[in-house]
Amino acid sequence: MSQARGCAIAGIGNTAYTRGTDRSTLELHLEASLVALADAGLTPDDVDAVLPSTSAGRGADEFILNLGLRDIAFAPSAHMGGASLLSSVQNACLAIDAGIASCVLIPAGRRGYSGERISTGQGVVDTVMATVREFEQPYGNMGAAQWFAQAAQRHMYQYGTTSEQLGHVAVTCRAHANLNPQALMHGKPMTLADHQASRMITTPFRLLDCSLESDGAGALVITSADRARSLGRGQALIAGVGESHSNVPTSVTQKPDMSIVQSLQVASARAFAMSGTTIAAADAVLIHEGFTWYVIAALEALSAVKPGEGGPFVADGNIRLGGALPVNPHGGALSEGHVSGVNHVIEAVRQLRRTVEPARQVPDCANVVVVNEGNFFDGAVLVLEKGEL
Amino acid sequence: MSERPVPPPNPVSAGFWEAARRHELVVQRCECGQYRHYPQVLCPDCRSANWTWARVSGRGEIYTFTVTHRPFHPAWADTVPYAVATVELEEGVRMVSDLPPEDTEAVRIGAPVDLFFDDQGSFTLPRFRLAR
Numbered sequence: 001m002s003q004a005r006g007c008a009i010a011g012i013g014n015t016a017y018t019r020g021t022d023r024s025t026l027e028l029h030l031e032a033s034l035v036a037l038a039d040a041g042l043t044p045d046d047v048d049a050v051l052p053s054t055s056a057g058r059g060a061d062e063f064i065l066n067l068g069l070r071d072i073a074f075a076p077s078a079h080m081g082g083a084s085l086l087s088s089v090q091n092a093c094l095a096i097d098a099g100i101a102s103c104v105l106i107p108a109g110r111r112g113y114s115g116e117r118i119s120t121g122q123g124v125v126d127t128v129m130a131t132v133r134e135f136e137q138p139y140g141n142m143g144a145a146q147w148f149a150q151a152a153q154r155h156m157y158q159y160g161t162t163s164e165q166l167g168h169v170a171v172t173c174r175a176h177a178n179l180n181p182q183a184l185m186h187g188k189p190m191t192l193a194d195h196q197a198s199r200m201i202t203t204p205f206r207l208l209d210c211s212l213e214s215d216g217a218g219a220l221v222i223t224s225a226d227r228a229r230s231l232g233r234g235q236a237l238i239a240g241v242g243e244s245h246s247n248v249p250t251s252v253t254q255k256p257d258m259s260i261v262q263s264l265q266v267a268s269a270r271a272f273a274m275s276g277t278t279i280a281a282a283d284a285v286l287i288h289e290g291f292t293w294y295v296i297a298a299l300e301a302l303s304a305v306k307p308g309e310g311g312p313f314v315a316d317g318n319i320r321l322g323g324a325l326p327v328n329p330h331g332g333a334l335s336e337g338h339v340s341g342v343n344h345v346i347e348a349v350r351q352l353r354r355t356v357e358p359a360r361q362v363p364d365c366a367n368v369v370v371v372n373e374g375n376f377f378d379g380a381v382l383v384l385e386k387g388e389l
Numbered sequence: 390m391s392e393r394p395v396p397p398p399n400p401v402s403a404g405f406w407e408a409a410r411r412h413e414l415v416v417q418r419c420e421c422g423q424y425r426h427y428p429q430v431l432c433p434d435c436r437s438a439n440w441t442w443a444r445v446s447g448r449g450e451i452y453t454f455t456v457t458h459r460p461f462h463p464a465w466a467d468t469v470p471y472a473v474a475t476v477e478l479e480e481g482v483r484m485v486s487d488l489p490p491e492d493t494e495a496v497r498i499g500a501p502v503d504l505f506f507d508d509q510g511s512f513t514l515p516r517f518r519l520a521r
Contacts, residue, residue, distance in 0.1 A: 131427050134402060136485045137394045138514060141473045142461035149455035150475055157453070157498045200470075202457040251427070253475040253485055258453055 004274045007093045008228035008387060009236040011040025011221030012346045017184050017337030019113045021215040025056050028217035029107040030066050032342075036219035041231045042103060047221075049074035049101035051088040055081060055340055056110040056217075063107070074101045079128070082288055083243060083374025084108075085341045086382050090241045092222040102223060108342040109217030128375050131250040144290055145210060147252040147376070149202045152293035155259040156204060159308030161296065163204050167195035168315045169292035169327075170208045170334055176321060177331025179360040184212055185335040209292040211333035218342030225387065232389050236349040239277065239367075240383035242270025252376050261294075264301035264371065264379035271369075271381040279304045279369065284326045284362045285319075286348050287371045288341030289333050295319070298371045299327075301379070321360055329360045341372050345382065352386045391463035395512060402428040404442050409513040412506045416482050418443035426482035447504025449478035449517070454488075454496050472496045476517050486517040495519055 013035025015028050037043060044067040052058040052075070060075035074095045078087035085108050092104035132141070141147070155161050174190040177183035190208065198207040228234040246263035248254040255262070272278055279285075279302045287298045296310030304325055305313045313319070319327035330336045330347040337343055348368040350356045370382040398406050405428060408415040417425045419432035420439040431438055454474040460466040465487075472488040474496060488496055501520040506513055 130397075130399075133394070134396045134398065135427050137462070138396045138512075139473060139485050139516070140393070140457065140462065140465050140471060140487045141485045145459075146455050146457060146461065146473055150453040150473070153455060153498070154453040200456075200458040202455045202459065204455075253453075253483055254427070258475075 004239050004276070005237045005385065005387070006225055007096050007222055007238045008225045008234055009220055009238065009345070009349050009384070010223045010228040010231055010233040011036040011042065012218070012349050013037070013039050014218035014339070014343065014346055015109070015216050017182065017214050017216035017339060017343070019184065019212070019214055021111060021114050025111050025115060025217070026058065026062055026066070028109060028111070028215070029056065029058060029219070030063070032109065032217040032219040033063065033067060033105055033107045036221045037105070040221045040223070040233050042221060044069055046103045047105045048072060049092065049095055049104040051075065051091055051104060051106045052077050053084060053108045053340060054079055055084055056108065058107065063105070074104070080243065080245070080378045080380065081375035082290070082341055083372035083378050083380040085345065086241065086370065086372040086380035087243050089220070089222065089238070089382055090243055090380070093238055093241060096222065096224055102227065104222040105219060106222065107217060107219040109339040111215045112213045112338050113215045115215070128250055136251065136253065145205055146202050148291045148293060149205045151252055151258045151297070152204055152291070155293065155297065158259050159311065161311035163196065163206070164192060165296070165311035165315045166204065166209050166292040167192045169295045169319070170195050172314070172320050173328050173332040173334040176329050176360060177335035179357055180330050180336060181357070183331040183336040184214055185331060205291055211290050211338045212335070214337040214339065216337050216339045218339055218346050220342065220345060229388060234387045234389055235353045237385045237387035238382065239385040240271040240273070240275030241381070242267045242274065243380035244270065244378065246377045246379070249376055249378065255377060260307060261297045261301045261373070261377050261379060263377055264298060264373070264381070267379040268302050268381040271383050275383040275385070277367065277383060281367045282325065282369045283365045283367050284329060284348070284351060285369045285371065286344035287327055287332065288344050288373055289328070290373060292334065294373055295327060298373070302369065302371070321362065326362055329356070329362060345370055348384050352384060391466070393464045393509060394462065401430055406512060408442060409506065409515050412513070413444055414447050414504055414515045415442040415444050416480065424480045424482050426484065445478055445480045447478070449476045449502055451496060451498050451500045451502060452477040452483060453498055456493055456496065474517065476502055484515070489518050492519045
């Protein structure tokens with residue numbers, strides 16, 4: 001982008017997050033899209049770009065037909081798995097900056113509980129899976145939990161990271177979810193002892209190290225910052241955005257150093273170069289975390305801490321609300337819901353708008369960093385800043 | 390017990406599975422001398438398309454692993470917990486293998502491994518176990 005802060009997230013919307021639904025993924029996406037447009041003070045007639053989610057199997061045609069979109073000028077899909085959302089945010093900014101589009105709709109989310117269960121690896125449909133299908137799945141290395149577990153195991157070996165430290169991430173996210181009535185795990189407190197007693201899934205991950213399989217969708221509406229201000233929705237300025245496609249993009253097991261998420265280091269450096277800030281400016285970090293370990297790895301990749309210091313950092317309470325660097329004040333994918341990371345962006349916007357429940361409002365929140373993990377350690381980062389109404 | 394997922398070879402990788410059928414472990418070796426795995430068309434170091442299948446020792450060590458308690462596929466429903474390891478061979482390439490049941494408790498990062506071949510009917514898997 002030629003100018004940072006030239007675009008804003010003008011509208012946000014989401015469905016309820018559930019475990020079980022009789023609605024299709026498309027129906028969920030359409031509901032979230034209408035809510036987000038209304039939130040921005042816009043209608044489907046204003047939309048001239050729609051960026052569908054490949055992770056959810058969606059295409060532009062479905063939105064054009066169902067929302068009666070009249071003239072779509074731009075409709076690329078990102079192919080970055082869990083980082084597709086922020087990759088699409090970057091595409092939206094590029095299109096707006098280039099004058100190709102002026103109002104970009106980005107729907108996301110899936111039926112991770114009622115549709116293709118996330119844990120089976122079948123949620124990923126991209127051809128990028130071909131190598132794992134040929135050389136890893138015949139050996140029982142089936143899905144994301146096992147891929148991330150092997151990375152976490154390596155991190156523990158190299159740095160002495162412990163299961164209890166992973167547990168602190170789970171407990172923190174759960175505590176935050178208990179301040180958030182829309183979180184799936186609201187009203188279900190968790191202690192570190194609960195975490196340690198939960199059944200083993202794949203070492204070192206216990207059940208409570210794994211994100212929720214949930215149904216739901218969210219949507220973002222992106223416009224120029226000027227237009228967002230004219231709509232009274234200029235609070236969430238896009239200060240920086242960046243993505244990076246990792247070295248050896250088809251399998252986590254082939255990363256030169258599996259204990260670090262190198263693409264996230266690069267993506268965050270790009271986003272921070274655009275915003276002119278660093279992680280030190282962040283009032284909160286929203287990390288789309290499939291597993292507890294990823295929060296630790298992401299904090300290290302963002303240079304919030306040095307490699308290997310993430311475990312002690314989370315165990316010391318730094319990522320709690322009120323801590324040095326609050327992470328996932330909504331509860332995250334671990335405890336609010338796994339909605340392809342769109343709920344993390346929505347929370348970031350609500351924090352900047354000051355519209356979350358007071359108990360989990362980050363005081364004076366003016367800078368939020370959002371992190372997406374994508375296929376096999378691809379990464380994308382978004383820096384949002386508080387702007388004028 | 391249900392079957393393991395069958396590896397779907399492509400034109401570049403077919404030779405790996407043909408060699409496994411003969412109980413030989415091969416990986417691609419570029420004319421520049423670099424070994425590489427998984428199979429791909431060009432050498433990522435020198436971009437050459439000239440390569441041959443090179444037999445490798447099968448000696449290596451555990452780079453990392455996970456012991457899986459929840460079966461993510463029905464083929465392993467009766468054998469959980471089982472260890473899945475990422476093995477680094479002496480030649481520098483990495484391969485994934487599940488370990489035999491007797492290794493589930495003992496698996497450790499850095500442990501040396503040996504190669505064996507597991508005939509599955511229509512295909513053969515090169516696999517690894519902890520060195521005795």
